Amino acid sequence: MVQNQSDTFEIGEHTVNRLGFGAMRLCGENIIGAPEDEEAAREVAREAVDLGVDFIDTADSYGPGTSERLLSEAGVVDTGATGDGRPGADDALVATKGGLLRNPDGDWLPLGDPDYLRNAALASKDRLGVDSIDLYQLHRPDPDADFEESVATLGELKDDGLVDNVGLSNVSVEQLETARDHVEVATVQNEYNLANREHQDVLDACEDAGIGFIPYFPIGAGDLDGKAAVVDEVAEAHDASRYQVALAWLLGSSDVTLPIPGTSSIEHLRENVAASAIDLSDDEIARLGE
Secondary structure (H helix, E strand, C coil): CCCCCCCEEEECCEEEECCCEEHHHHCCHHHECCCCCHHHHHHHHHHHHHCCCCEEECCCCCECCHHHHHHHHHCCCCCCCCCCCCCCHHHCEEEEEECEEECCCCCEEECCCHHHHHHHHHHHHHHHCCCCEEEEEECCCCCCCCHHHHHHHHHHHHHCCCEEEEEEECCCHHHHHHHHCCCCEEEEEEECECCECCCHHHHHHHHHHCCEEEEECCCHHHCCHHHHHHHHHHHHHCCCCHHHHHHHHHHHHCCCECCCCECCCHHHHHHHHHHHHCCCCHHHHHHHHC
8 A cells, every 4th residue: 555645536527535424324323214303414414515525425225315315405415506505515426325225124135136226326316316426336236136237237327327437335356347347437335444454455456446445434433442552652643533543544545545434423523524634654554554
């Protein structure tokens, strides 16, 4: 890995700030249904844009449908209309995902059937209120569906003008290579953070190809105890929190990473965004990555 050379990354025709916002936590408990205070959730999304965040990640399964709806209602989605009064909205890229369902028990169920994916994309497009989806990601490969057919369907959505860019999530290097035979892949979203680097090979492949890598659970869901000593030492040197250091490490250790920390708290959101201003030294990045 190399020190990041830019604070921005290009996804298709969009140039975005590399620290984004994950909108999963705008939903109710266990990511099901609406939050207790919907206006507070919308205000978190607005604050993210006001702070300069112009890359927002969501999915149709968050709610389901709740996160997409709240983002649209918050006015942070570029719908192509003018005069909406939201500074920065015209430049925001909103990425969503399809191919993963929720049942009443909260289980995540992959569904990669081509017909389903086409309908899911149309539903997401409608909830977001856009002419085309900026970035549409296959949420998870379905073991009961042909992966190449699922990916080819996303390519067809792009050809039809319903999707501007195609992304993948929860894939292996082999699946990424297979997908690239069918469609231009703009991003890959896998779990990755200081405490869990199982998908290092996927990140390496994205670096080689110039593909954006979106690490979800970027602060390890708070599980940084295994690296507590070095994280705390670096945090003290920068007057920062553990979680800010974890985000700064993701930004500093690769020039293709697009962390998407999520929160339902404006205070926490501001702390996350402030992490993008922390300039870790090469030595700190190396020690954190050991």
